[in-house]
Amino acid sequence: MPRIYLDHSGTTPVDRRVADEIYRFLTGDNFGNPSSHHFFGYAAKKAVEEAREKVAHALGADREEIVFTSGGTEADNLAIHGAAATNFKKGNHIITSAVEHHAVLNTVKALGKQGFETTILPVDRYGMVSVEAVKDAITDKTTLITIMHANNEVGSIMPAAEIGKIARERGVLFHIDAVQSFGKIPVDVNDLNCDLLTISAHKIYGPKGIGALYIRKGTRWKQTLLHGGAQERLRRAGTENIPGIIGLGKAVELAAADQAIEGNRLKALRDRLISGVTGSVEEVQLTGHPVLRLPNHASFCFEHIEAESMLHNLDLKGIAASSGSACTSGSLEPSHVLLAMGIPPHLAYGSLRLTLGRDNTEEDVEYFLATIGPVIEELRSASPF
Incomplete structure (x- = not known):
């Protein structure tokens, strides 16, 4: 029996x-603390800065604008808490959307209990927030808008x-959670007109437990969550995760090198998945935008x-495969x-997310398509509904 992995939005294998x-x-003499003033420390510092340069280059940023974190969740929290607290005297209104990852949505909701005004914008049937809705929601107290680049559940x-x-x-200020889009489609901080942007290594064949936050030069932002040493130019305290940072840098380098070619390959496989499922299974609905979606993402x-x-x-x-975000897989509630x-709860309970990656082939897709029909038929025959 084959083992086919179609959950690359949950995590990816380390390249x-x-x-x-x-x-x-992790071995030999490469164990130094980059804050130490000796050969071992200098070597570690050099490696960290080389990785920072790779991340910055991929984002169209300067390396001084990159802060390494423990992952996407910490980076989202740093971005939102830092921007909100720093600009509180100017205003206390934050705008986000109803389909954000919980790392953003729950952070904004938490701030709403701490004296901030929050607006959670609705989305259309494709999970897209309206530009006009954002524009209309801005008041003279608005200091931060945080909207994801691509949705993790519907693509x-x-x-x-x-x-x-x-x-x-x-x-x-504008913050983007680009955890799902980075490495799959072009993500340039200047093209996106953003001040803060979040990425994570384990979505692009890097290790878990490492991510990065982009902070545009001149942005009114200060560190509010972690207090300690002067690491990351006083923006993120704590001894750097050197192996993780090195892994992120290499993963970014590899993703940038083959993004266009791999994106086209995955898009073809994705389109075959979509046409195969919707063409062979009755009573199924494609979720997410039919065209403006990630090249590796199909959801139903x-x-x-x-x-x-x-x-x-x-x-x-x-x-x-998965039914949606891995971060909410233990919840008994349908996907937010x-x-x-606007998908009714009874239908939302039957969600399926298929996300392709470097290891997937045409044979994998055809095997899935040959399998899904009988699985659905068997489950429906046993269902009281």
Whole structure:
């Protein structure tokens, strides 16, 4: 039986070339603390700055604008808390959307309990926030807009550049969670008109536990969450995760090198998945935008199906998939993203997310398409509904 992995939005396997780079900084003489003033420390510092340069180059940024974090969640929290607290005297209004990752949505909600005014914008049936809705929501107290670049559950790509242009015109800081888009589609901080942007290594074949936050020069932002040493130019305290940073740098380098070619390959596989599922299975709905979606992302809702049973049966057939964000897989509630899109709860419970990666082939897609129909038919025949 094959083992087919279709959950690359949950995490990706570490690329062998990335693992080799990490291993170099787990062994031998490459163990120094970059804050130490001796040979071992200097060597570690040099490696960190080389990785920082790779991340900055990929984002169209300067290396001084990159702060390494423990991952996307910390970077989102640093961005939002830092921007909100620093600009509190100017205003206390934050705008976000109803389909954000919980690292953003729950952070904004937490600030709403601490004296901040929050606006959570609705989305259309594709999970897209309206540029006009953002524009209309801005008040003279608005200091931060935080909108994701691409949705992790349905793959829709937001009009981030247009939102960023409006934010800049109105003098409002703009933060983008680009954890899902970075490495798959072009992500340039200048094209996107953003002041803050978040990425994570384990979505692009790097290690878990490492990410980065872009902070544009001149942005009114200060560190408010972690207090300690002077690491990362006083923006993120704590001894640097050297192997993780090296791994992130290498993963970014590799992703940038083959993004266009790999994106086209994955898009073809994605389109075959979409046409195969919608053309062969009855009572199924494609979720997310039909065109403006990540090249590796296909997502559906099946009538009269419970996602957990579907995923279990697929796993028994050697197929690893998901029903949405891995961060909410333990929840008994239907996806907040699907509900915000107007999908009724009974249908949202039957969601399936398929996300492709470097290791997937045409044979993988055809095996899935040959498998999903019988799995759905079996589950429906046993369903009381």
